[in-house]
Amino acid sequence: MGRGARIELLLFVVAGACGLYGFGLPRFGFPYEPPPKADALRIVTWNVGAARDFGVDVDAGDVAARVIATIADLQPDLCVLQEVSRDFAVRIATELDADRMVSRPARGRGVALLSWSGRLDPEGGDEYVHAVYRKGRRRLRLVGMHAHPWSATERNEEIGRAVTVLEKGRADVRVLAGDLNLDVDIGGGRDLFTEDEHLDVQTYNYVAERLADAAAGTGPTAEPDRRLDYVFVGGAQVRDAGVWKGRRVGAMDHHPVVVDLEWK
Amino acid sequence: MIALEVLKLSRSRRPWIAVLALVVFLALMLLGFWFYADSRTGGEVEFRYTFENRSYFNGLTFTVYSFYFGCMLLLPIFLATEGGTQLAGETSSGGLRMLLTRPVSKSRVLLSKFVVSSVYGVVLVGGFLGVTLLIGLFAVGWGDLRLYPGVLQMTASPQRLPQAEALGRFVLIWPAASLAMLVPLAFSYLLSAWMRSPVNAASTAVSLFLVLHVISGVPFFEDLRPYLFTSHMGYWRGLLQEAVDWPGFLRDAAKLAANATLFLALAHLRFRRREEG
Numbered sequence: 001m002g003r004g005a006r007i008e009l010l011l012f013v014v015a016g017a018c019g020l021y022g023f024g025l026p027r028f029g030f031p032y033e034p035p036p037k038a039d040a041l042r043i044v045t046w047n048v049g050a051a052r053d054f055g056v057d058v059d060a061g062d063v064a065a066r067v068i069a070t071i072a073d074l075q076p077d078l079c080v081l082q083e084v085s086r087d088f089a090v091r092i093a094t095e096l097d098a099d100r101m102v103s104r105p106a107r108g109r110g111v112a113l114l115s116w117s118g119r120l121d122p123e124g125g126d127e128y129v130h131a132v133y134r135k136g137r138r139r140l141r142l143v144g145m146h147a148h149p150w151s152a153t154e155r156n157e158e159i160g161r162a163v164t165v166l167e168k169g170r171a172d173v174r175v176l177a178g179d180l181n182l183d184v185d186i187g188g189g190r191d192l193f194t195e196d197e198h199l200d201v202q203t204y205n206y207v208a209e210r211l212a213d214a215a216a217g218t219g220p221t222a223e224p225d226r227r228l229d230y231v232f233v234g235g236a237q238v239r240d241a242g243v244w245k246g247r248r249v250g251a252m253d254h255h256p257v258v259v260d261l262e263w264k
Numbered sequence: 265m266i267a268l269e270v271l272k273l274s275r276s277r278r279p280w281i282a283v284l285a286l287v288v289f290l291a292l293m294l295l296g297f298w299f300y301a302d303s304r305t306g307g308e309v310e311f312r313y314t315f316e317n318r319s320y321f322n323g324l325t326f327t328v329y330s331f332y333f334g335c336m337l338l339l340p341i342f343l344a345t346e347g348g349t350q351l352a353g354e355t356s357s358g359g360l361r362m363l364l365t366r367p368v369s370k371s372r373v374l375l376s377k378f379v380v381s382s383v384y385g386v387v388l389v390g391g392f393l394g395v396t397l398l399i400g401l402f403a404v405g406w407g408d409l410r411l412y413p414g415v416l417q418m419t420a421s422p423q424r425l426p427q428a429e430a431l432g433r434f435v436l437i438w439p440a441a442s443l444a445m446l447v448p449l450a451f452s453y454l455l456s457a458w459m460r461s462p463v464n465a466a467s468t469a470v471s472l473f474l475v476l477h478v479i480s481g482v483p484f485f486e487d488l489r490p491y492l493f494t495s496h497m498g499y500w501r502g503l504l505q506e507a508v509d510w511p512g513f514l515r516d517a518a519k520l521a522a523n524a525t526l527f528l529a530l531a532h533l534r535f536r537r538r539e540e541g
Contacts, residue, residue: 011529022518216420
């Protein structure tokens with residue numbers, strides 16, 4: 001082998017080694033596997049509604065079966081659903097043997113909170129579900145919501161009020177979860193397309209200064225390529241977080257967001 | 265060989281064109297920054313629940329944003345042009361054939377050129393960063409660096425770095441951003457080894473870089489993005505976090521190093537095997 005070929009071989013080996021370290025191997029397991037229940041708390045948020053223009057009833061047939069099967073696979077402790085009718089929420093709670101279900105009409109279809117393996121006490125709220133969840137010795141205060149899809153000003157007001165509610169009540173852990181409809185392209189990779197989404201940026205940062213965005217950097221949560229669904233957490237370490245793609249069917253346009261918290 | 269390449273580069277007009285373009289860019293950025301800070305934080309806050317205030321628009325923020333745009337678009341184009349003209353330029357002028365009549369291997373020719381181009385890239389990146397910091401200091405004024413999540417993805421959560429620490433991070437950003445610039449440079453060397461016209465090589469390198477850059481920003485290619493080098497060129501933003509995620513940062517650096525080395529290896533293979541007519 002000549003000197004030139006040896007140099008090439010060396011360069012290819014260096015490229016391969018760097019590539020293996022940088023790109024690594026595909027990640028398997030999360031979020032399909034349930035977390036160890038003893039020291040983790042799993043929260044799922046999912047807008048299970050479908051775009052109305054497609055004329056698909058999300059409560060019907062395969063869609064309902066897929067939603068129920070997905071939640072069953074994930075085995076969450078708390079699950080916040082948006083664009084869900086009360087009837088559908090009751091059906092999910094019944095089929096999955098939830099301990100408690102709270103729902104509120106919002107955005108025409110409703111928001112629901114389901115709980116397992118702990119005690120859930122509703123705390124009222126008209127435009128969102130607000131409850132305190134106790135598991136072991138820790139108390140978690142959660143607001144689940146579906147923020148206004150069209151008006152940034154309305155979103156700002158609704159989310160701001162939800163954060164105020166979370167901050168006022170007593171709790172060890174505070175969680176704001178749901179379809180917040182804030183599209184600020186964080187982690188979206190659209191470096192060139194710098195639309196002026198200044199308004200949502202203001203609202204996002206208002207929340208992010210108070211609570212940690214648990215699933216930041218894990219990719220878009222809604223089609224096409226938007227990050228609209230969030231789990232903001234205060235008072236607990238995030239063990240793992242991500243978006244489970246491939247679970248939406250029909251005209252559904254959101255993916256479930258899964259967050260595992262340290263819970264000791 | 266290296267001394268010869270340095271001499272050629274110093275006699276070329278391309279570095280000076282790059283510097284002139286960067287100066288014009290910085291002047292425009294300064295104007296834009298001033299108007300933006302004035303209009304967006306001068307009592308025009310629309311929402312009750314907001315983080316907006318005037319204090320985070322300072323010289324360090326100006327540096328971050330100017331350097332970001334420079335690194336994502338301008339510097340890669342200058343370096344792609346530089347690399348594209350190297351081998352193809354000498355092939356076209358006949359200089360390469362004359363050079364190879366001497367007892368010099370093709371490996372040595374290519375690697376000498378690449379080393380000199382790389383050093384030029386590192387100096388260009390460092391000079392651009394230094395001048396941007398100085399303009400920020402004298403025209404805007406320094407302070408703590410505060411970054412918020414937004415459309416430019418500088419950070420995923422609000423960050424605040426004291427001035428001295430932020431300046432230390434900029435020192436680290438210099439080599440990190442320089443590594444990112446080596447990828448379009450090596451890519452253009454690959455094209456330069458393939459083509460015999462410097463105009464074609466440089467323009468193809470710039471065109472393909474822009475195509476990849478756009479593709480890495482289009483939502484349809486979400487699954488392809490992680491494998492495009494253009495998706496990782498702004499990885500140095502990770503150094504502006506209060507707590508740097510070093511494993512993640514090093515993985516991104518390794519992705520870029522893998523791309524640069526692969527392009528260089530392919531360029532070497534092509535250049536070594538081709539016949540000089």
